[in-house]
Amino acid sequence: MGYTFAEKLIARKAHQEVHAGDCVIVDVDVMMASDTTGPIAIRAFENMGGKRLAKKGSTVFVLDHATPCPNERIAGLHDLIRTFCREQGSVFFDQNCGVCHQVMLENRIVREGDLVLGGDSHTCSYGAVGAFSTGVGSTDLGAAMLTGKTWLRVPETTRIELTGALRHGVYAKDAILKIIGDLTSDGVTYQSVEFAGDGFARFTQEEATTVCNMTIEMGGKNGVFVSALTDPSLIPDADARYNRVLCYRAEEIVPMISCPHTVDNVKTVVEAAGTKIEVAYIGSCTNGRLSDLAVAAEILKGRHAAPGVRLMVCPASNLILKQAAALGYLDTFIDAGATIVTPGCSLCVGTLGGVPADGENVLSTTNRNFKGRMGNNKANIYLASPATAAVSALAGVITDPREVMAR
Amino acid sequence: MIAGRVWKFGDDVNTDVIFPGRYTYEPMSDEAMGKYALEDADSAFNQEAKPGDIIIAGKNWGCGSSREQAAKCLKERGVAAVIAKGFARIFYRNALNEGLLILVCSEADQIAQEGESISVDTERCIIRSVHGEYRFQPYPAYVQGLVEAGGLIPYTIQRLREREGEK
Numbered sequence: 273m274g275y276t277f278a279e280k281l282i283a284r285k286a287h288q289e290v291h292a293g294d295c296v297i298v299d300v301d302v303m304m305a306s307d308t309t310g311p312i313a314i315r316a317f318e319n320m321g322g323k324r325l326a327k328k329g330s331t332v333f334v335l336d337h338a339t340p341c342p343n344e345r346i347a348g349l350h351d352l353i354r355t356f357c358r359e360q361g362s363v364f365f366d367q368n369c370g371v372c373h374q375v376m377l378e379n380r381i382v383r384e385g386d387l388v389l390g391g392d393s394h395t396c397s398y399g400a401v402g403a404f405s406t407g408v409g410s411t412d413l414g415a416a417m418l419t420g421k422t423w424l425r426v427p428e429t430t431r432i433e434l435t436g437a438l439r440h441g442v443y444a445k446d447a448i449l450k451i452i453g454d455l456t457s458d459g460v461t462y463q464s465v466e467f468a469g470d471g472f473a474r475f476t477q478e479e480a481t482t483v484c485n486m487t488i489e490m491g492g493k494n495g496v497f498v499s500a501l502t503d504p505s506l507i508p509d510a511d512a513r514y515n516r517v518l519c520y521r522a523e524e525i526v527p528m529i530s531c532p533h534t535v536d537n538v539k540t541v542v543e544a545a546g547t548k549i550e551v552a553y554i555g556s557c558t559n560g561r562l563s564d565l566a567v568a569a570e571i572l573k574g575r576h577a578a579p580g581v582r583l584m585v586c587p588a589s590n591l592i593l594k595q596a597a598a599l600g601y602l603d604t605f606i607d608a609g610a611t612i613v614t615p616g617c618s619l620c621v622g623t624l625g626g627v628p629a630d631g632e633n634v635l636s637t638t639n640r641n642f643k644g645r646m647g648n649n650k651a652n653i654y655l656a657s658p659a660t661a662a663v664s665a666l667a668g669v670i671t672d673p674r675e676v677m678a679r
Numbered sequence: 680m681i682a683g684r685v686w687k688f689g690d691d692v693n694t695d696v697i698f699p700g701r702y703t704y705e706p707m708s709d710e711a712m713g714k715y716a717l718e719d720a721d722s723a724f725n726q727e728a729k730p731g732d733i734i735i736a737g738k739n740w741g742c743g744s745s746r747e748q749a750a751k752c753l754k755e756r757g758v759a760a761v762i763a764k765g766f767a768r769i770f771y772r773n774a775l776n777e778g779l780l781i782l783v784c785s786e787a788d789q790i791a792q793e794g795e796s797i798s799v800d801t802e803r804c805i806i807r808s809v810h811g812e813y814r815f816q817p818y819p820a821y822v823q824g825l826v827e828a829g830g831l832i833p834y835t836i837q838r839l840r841e842r843e844g845e846k
Contacts, residue, residue: 295821308703309745320835338704346704393745393769409747409773411831418835423821457691458739462768491739493768534691621700642695642743644719649699 274509276429277496278464281404281506285387292428292513300416301386302330302403306372308337308621309391309410311349314356316414324360326420331362334375338623339367339616370589370615373397373557377481378591385503389416394557394639396487399467399496400480402506406494427464427493428515430455431508434471436522441674443567444479445559445637445657448486449528451520453538461491463515466498466508471522473499478561485558486639489535527672529635530655533643541660541672550632552577552665554658555586555613556620559637562592562599564658569601571662571676572608578668583610584626586618608665622647635664681780682798683733683759685791686724690737694749694770696720703746712748713755730757733797735787737763741770747777754779760799762787762806762815775822776831782806784815 275283276292283290285298305313310333317325325331333353341347350367357364369375373394376382384402388395391413398405408422416422432451438444452459465487467480475483480497487495501507527541554560554568565587577583585605587593593615596602605612611626613619619626620638627647628634634646634653641653656664659673666676696719698712718725734753740763741749750773753761760780764787774781782799784790784806791797791808798807799815806813818826828834 295819309747311706312747316832319832321839345706349704349706391745393743395745407745407769409745409750409769409776411747411776412772415831415835419839425819425821457742458765458767461739461765488769491742491767534693623700623704640695640743642693644699644701645695647701649696649719 273513274511276464276512276514277466277498277501277506277508278404278427278429278494280508281385281387282424282426290426292426294426295423296426297421297423298387300389300420300422302332302382302388303413303416304332304334304372304376304388304395305391305410305413306337307335307350307353309413310353312410313391313413313417314352316411317417320415320418322414322418325362325417328361329363331417332376332381333357333362334365334369334372335367336370336372337617337621340614341367342624367616368590370592371557371560371617373485374561374588377401378589384501385506389413389422393488394485396492396494397481397485397557399484399487399494400477400500402496402500404494404496407488425462427462429464429466429512430460431466431468431514431517433469433517433519434522435469435519436471437474438522438525441659441677442525442527443657443659444475444482446528447522447525448483449530449538449655450525452486452490452536453528455490457489457534457536458491463492465492465495467495468498471520472497476563478563481561482558489639527657527660527674529660529670530641532641532652532654535639535641535655541656541670544654544670545672547670548633548668549581549635549664549670551628551634552581552583552661553619553626553634553636553638554661555588555618556638557588558639559658560586560588560592562595564637565592565596565601568658568662569604571659571673572666573604575608575666577609577665581665581668583608583665584613584619585610586613587615590615619646621645635661635670637661680798680800681759682796683731685793685795685797686728686732686734687793688720688734688736691739691742692720692736693743694741694746695743697741697749698746698752703748709751709755712752713757716752716756728756731759732757733759734761735790736761737788738765740766742767745769747773750774750777750779762790764788775825778830782815784813786813789813
């Protein structure tokens with residue numbers, strides 16, 4: 273019997289043969305915390321008697337959730353992280369960088385074959401470059417910062433194969449929303465997910481990041497793009513043991529949308545079409561990369577958001593902001609009536625600006641639509657692709673992007 | 680053996696409603712976190728829950744973000760146990776790390792009605808209510824040490840001391 277990606281990679285980090293279900297101690301290659309989980313991780317590290325980081329060169333802090341800092345209390349937390357990083361010599365990205373996951377990828381901090389722990393649930397994004405990466409709480413992270421190790425239960429694996437190519441107007445976001453709708457919010461709880469097949473192999477790294485990013489929304493421990501693996505000793509064996517193998521045909525996937533208040537409440541955009549929106553938000557670690565902004569800019573070029581729609585755009589990093597400016601996308605967004613917001617987590621977690629009013633409908637390209645997610649528990653959040661968000665912003669109601677893009 | 684009054688919840692109760700994001704940046708003591716427990720999920724629980732109360736829920740309790748305040752705020756509120764059909768992975772780890780008692784029971788929704796009292800026999804892995812007896816899964820053997828130490832911080836300190844002693 274062969275091995276899955278998770279078994280192969282964890283065996284390497286545990287220095288022993290492993291099978292799904294085993295619990296082992298593993299070496300952690302990269303550790304990451306944001307300004308929301310970092311302060312508690314630092315406190316846990318110190319409460320465990322921590323004096324020196326086990327791996328300072330691969331312990332990374334990114335300020336992204338509340339940047340630029342909105343008040344004096346958070347300023348204190350940011351200062352605590354800055355001071356800790358200076359004293360420990362760890363890797364530090366201040367408020368002028370972007371969303372942690374984008375920062376980790378665009379600075380090539382995470383590489384194929386790495387085992388990564390992040391104090392953020394969307395750490396599973398790095399499967400797009402062939403890493404085994406998973407989100408943990410701050411205390412788990414603090415222990416790893418101290419010892420360089422963690423314990424893991426070797427996960428069972430679900431393999432999801434995509435064949436063929438997505439149709440015009442259909443994107444990586446639609447594919448992963450379709451999958452989440454089918455598997456539901458706990459469909460792959462505790463499991464590793466391998467995204468395989470010629471369909472996923474066609475995806476760019478940016479598209480793969482969108483897919484892996486949302487693995488947590490169906491309960492997964494990590495997600496990995498098999499096509500990102502170049503190391504033969506990490507490629508899953510043909511006779512590996514899988515919990516389930518699911519097959520999708522790319523040409524059958526249509527624009528999808530998550531309706532309030534759970535990510536797995538997925539419908540086709542056609543089914544939700546006509547619903548009035550007050551806010552359209554394009555950004556985040558899921559869909560705030562250059563290719564996402566390019567799609568939105570193409571749709572918005574020479575047009576203006578419908579009256580009553582607040583369009584907000586947040587490039588996922590400062591680098592993307594710069595590129596978007598150079599390519600004229602920012603001009604397009606501004607002319608379309610958009611508010612450009614500072615690269616970072618921004619509206620997604622409701623800790624900064626852009627909070628919706630009671631009863632308002634938000635169409636967002638982010639990854640979660642839980643009640644209260646964007647700062648108001650009486651608002652309704654829908655999740656879709658940047659194309660769906662852009663065409664809906666123009667129409668003022670949820671609209672299928674294929675209607676506009678075909679013209 | 681523990682006993683307490685039941686609060687009932689459905690499926691997919693997520694970390695954002697257990698401990699809203701707007702509080703994650705407020706520097707606060709552990710004890711203060713208890714005040715915000717489940718504020719966006721159930722205002723009755725948030726206002727009236729007493730130390731020793733027990734939560735019974737459906738599948739996928741604690742899905743969503745990695746914020747460990749979701750486990751910590753329940754512990755600090757005095758919740759004696761969370762019994763669910765299943766737990767999201769990160770919450771499960773966070774609960775072990777924080778020393779919050781969590782029990783997986785496939786019949787969780789049948790155990791009791793809200794407001795009823797139940798008892799939990801942690802030695803024999805049995806929950807008793809006026810409706811009957813229900814079994815829950817024991818913790819995996821691998822995490823027993825972590826559970827017995829009362830969480831990851833005391834466990835890590837203990838392990839590091841043992842390693843020092845071996846040298």
